[in-house]
Amino acid sequence: MKKLTRSRNDRMVAGVIGGLGEYFNVDANLIRVLWVIITVFTGFIPGIVAYLLLWLILPQE
Template sequence: MAKLTRSQNDRMVAGVIGGIGEYFNIDANLLRIIWVIVTVFTGFLPGIIAYILLWLILPEE
């Protein structure tokens, strides 16, 4: 099974969403749209904190 890592190839900022997309075999752009929508509807801070934590926790590919 593949390991969940930050993507080197499919990245906009840090490769977090690209890595999640590769792990689950889902289009990263769709995940980015979902991430933005969820972040906006939760008041920005939870989505931003979650992204930063994933950036720090997930190893680079």
């Protein structure tokens, strides 16, 4: 069973997006681009808050 964790290897800030990429078996750079686009179109705050919450909630790999 796979667990969603923050990545130690594929990280830019906290490893949240890298962990999502590993969990869903998708290139983390694609998720990063989508995350930035969604964050820009929702007014920055929701995307930033979601990232910070995932940083706090997800355990380190």
